Amino acid sequence: MFTEAEAxxxxxxxxxxxxxxxxxxxxxxxxxxxxxxxxxxGAHAPVTWAEFVExxxxxxxxRKNVPMRELRGFIDRVRRDFGIxxxxxxxxxxxxxxxxxxxxxxxxxxxxxxxxxxxxxGQYVLTPAADAFYQRVTWEDDTAAAWRPHxxxxxxxxxxxxxxxxxxxxxxISTEIxxxxxxxxxxxxxxxxxxDLTEEDVVYAIAYETSARARxx
Numbered sequence: 001m002f003t004e005a006e007a008x009x010x011x012x013x014x015x016x017x018x019x020x021x022x023x024x025x026x027x028x029x030x031x032x033x034x035x036x037x038x039x040x041x042g043a044h045a046p047v048t049w050a051e052f053v054e055x056x057x058x059x060x061x062x063r064k065n066v067p068m069r070e071l072r073g074f075i076d077r078v079r080r081d082f083g084i085x086x087x088x089x090x091x092x093x094x095x096x097x098x099x100x101x102x103x104x105x106x107x108x109x110x111x112x113x114x115x116x117x118x119x120x121x122g123q124y125v126l127t128p129a130a131d132a133f134y135q136r137v138t139w140e141d142d143t144a145a146a147w148r149p150h151x152x153x154x155x156x157x158x159x160x161x162x163x164x165x166x167x168x169x170x171x172x173i174s175t176e177i178x179x180x181x182x183x184x185x186x187x188x189x190x191x192x193x194x195x196d197l198t199e200e201d202v203v204y205a206i207a208y209e210t211s212a213r214a215r216x217x
Contacts, residue, residue: 004018010168022047023037032068032069052159075087091142091144102119136148156200156201170202
């Protein structure tokens, strides 16, 4: 769906980090296999929707040095347990598979800061980072149908495969187009009327685009 550079921009993370998660690499003379992909596919290979969603989970942890071997072992085990190529982009582990996730974490000795689930008061619960990711995703039949790039949980801005080429949009209308209309001097009320949106939709779209451009500057 995306080029590596575009995926990194939408995820608001360094392209080098995303490339390392997707392709692996060599550090201090040691070769590391990819975290997200089963095998490297080349630096110019497009980033698929499932890979994009899994990267969206990993970015929630906001750590500079992600332990590649631990994560690789963890994802390999979860992939095997659930029989899903990209298990962290599927709803099953987060809903009915928390105990299996916990076992996988323990088996590979995953750092506590990177765990997806914790055992609290007799039950398995998602950790804050995993829950924040889960809430960003719109799930349909266990599949990630959309991902919210905006930090605001009330934002209607979504990235969906097959809609606007996977670019951020509100109800199918590109946030970039809405932002450009506002920059051209159009009133929010007029933009909303022109695109059959609510004023709140337009305000969220403009806020998202403004924030994205501020980070890129």
